[in-house]
Amino acid sequence: MPVTQEQATWFADAFDKLVGNVDQAILGKNHVIRLVVMAMLSEGHVLLEDFPGTGKTVLAKALANTIDGTNSRIQFTPDLLPSDVTGVTIYDQGKGIFEFHKGPIFSSVVLADEINRASPKTQSALLEVMEEGVVTVDGVGHSVGSPFMVIATQNPVEQAGTYSLPEAQLDRFLIKTSLGYPDHETSVTLLLDSSNRARASRISPIIASASVVSMAQLASEVYTDAAVMGYVSEIVSATRTHKDVALGVSMRGALALARAAKTWALAAGRTYVTPDDIRDLAVPVLAHRIIVDPEAEFTGARADDIVSRILVDIEPPVYRAA
Template sequence: MSVSQEQATWFAGAFDSLVTNVGGAILGKEGVIKLIIASLLSEGHVLLEDFPGTGKTVLAKALANTLEGTNSRIQFTPDLLPSDVTGVTIYNQSLNQFEFHKGPIFASVVLADEINRASPKTQSALLEVMEEGKVTVDGESYPVGRPFMVIATQNPVEQAGTYKLPEAQLDRFIIKTTLGYPDRSIAVDLLMDAGNRSRASKITPIIGPDALIAMAELATDVHVDRSVMEYITDIVGATRDHKDIALGVSMRGSLSLARMVKTWALSQGRTYATPDDVAELAVPVLAHRLIVDSESEFAGVKAEDIIAGIVVDLPAPAYRAA
C-alpha cells in the first residue's frame, strides 16, 4: 500500500512535534534529535557516544518522557549480571511453581547508561532482545512489546574499567551519533538557566504507543525506487572492498539504511525517498559497523571519513518520485 500525500503531511507534522518536545530539554541539537526520533520510528536502537557532560542521559530521558509508555534506566557496571537486565525465574513456594520476574529491559524506552562498563557476558544479554524484541530465560521466550527502543551511551575518553562493544552488538544499533558541545549562544542560555537541574523531567508525553506504532508502520510503505536501493547496495559493497577496511558493512546494515531512508523521507513530508536521503544518513547508519584496518586506524583513518568519501566518489543515480 502506497503512502498518500495527506498521510505524509500528517507524519511530518507529528514528527516535528516530537522533535520540538524533546528539544525542550536539549537546546540547539535539532539534527541529532531528528536522527534519534527517526531511529525510534524505524524501530531501531541508538548508540550515543560522546564526552562526559554533553547531555546524553538527558536526551534519552527526554525522549522516554515524550512517549506515553514505560521507560527504565540501567546503569551498567562491571558487576552487573545478565539477569539484572533481562529478569530472573524465581520459585514461588506458595504456588509451587516458578515465576518469571521481568527485568528493566521490559520497557518502551530503555536507557543503557555507560554500556561499555559492563562485562561482555552482560552486554551479550542485549543481543537477542535488540534484534528480535524478546527475551529467552530458562527456555521460555517473553516478548518486550512495541514500541521498544534501547538508547545506549558510552564515554570514548575513560577507557579504564570498560569493555569494548563486540561487533555483533554494534551492528544491532541502527545509528551511532554524538551530541557534541553546544555553540556559544546556546551555552550562555544554559548558564542563564543553570538553576533548572532537571530539564528532562519537565518533558511531558505527547504521543501514545498506538500512534507511534502507526507511524512506524506507515513509514514502511514509503516508495523507494529500485535505483535508490541499488545506490545503497553500491555504497555498502564499496565498504567491503575498501583498502582501509578489514570488515565492511553487513546485510543488516543495508536493511537498516533502507528503513531509515523511508522514515527520513516521510519526516520531510515526502511519499518517496531520494538518493540525497541515502547520502545524508550513510555516515550515522553505516560508520559504526566498519572495522578499520589496524594500520590505517593507527595512521588516523576514521570510519566516518571512509563512508563520507565513498558517498562523494559514487555517482548518485537519477530517480523517479513514483
C-alpha cells in the same frame, strides 16, 4: 499499500512536533534529536559516544515522556549480571510456582549507560531483545512490547576497564551519533536556567505509544525505487572492498540504511526515498559497522571519513520526470 501525500504531510507534522517537544529538554541539538526520533520510528536503536554531562540521560527521559512511554536506566558495570538486565525467575513458596520478575529492559526507552563497561556476557544479553524484542529466560520468551528502543552510551575517553562492543552488537544499532557540547548561546541559556535540574520531567506527552507503532508501520511502506536500492548496494559493497577497511558493512547494515531512509523521507513530507536521503544517513548508519584496518587507523583513517569518501566517489542515480 502506497503512502499517500496526505499521510506523508501528517507524518512530517507529527515528526516535527515530537522533535520540538524533546528539544525543550535538549537545547540546540535539533539534528541529533531528529536522528534519534527517526531511529525510534524505524524500530531501531541508538549508540551515543559522548563525554559525560552532555545530556544523554535527559534525552532518553524526554523521549520516553514525549511518547507517554516508560523509561529505565541501567548503569553498566563490570559486575553487572545478565539477569540484572533481563530479569530472573524466582520460586514463590506461597503460590508454589515459579514467577518471572522483569528486569529494567522492559521499558519503552532503555538507557544502557556506559555499555562497554559491562562484561561481554552481560553485553550479549541485549543481542536477542534488540533484534527480536523478546527476552528468553529459562526457555520462556517474554515480549518487551512496542515501542521499544535502546539508547546505549560510551565514553570515548576513559577506556581503562572497558570491553569493546563486538561487531555483532554494533550491528544491532541503527545509528551511532553524539550530542556533543552545546554552543555558547545554548550554554548561556542553560546556565541561566541552572536551578531547573529536571528538564526532562517537565516534558509532557504529545502522542500515545500506540500511535508511535502506527507511525513506524506507515514509514515501512514508503516507496523506494530500485535505482535507489542499487545505490545503497553500491555504497555497502564499496565499504567491503575499500583498501583501508578490514571488515565492511553487512547486509543487516544495508537493510538498516534502507529502513532509516524511508522514515527520513516521510519525515520530510515525501512519499518516496531519494538519493539525498541515503547520503544524509549513510555516515550515522554505516560508519560504526566498519572495522578500519589497524595499519590504516594508525595513519589516521576513520570510518566516518571512509564512508564520506565513498559517497563522493559513487555517482547517485538521477530521478527523471515521467
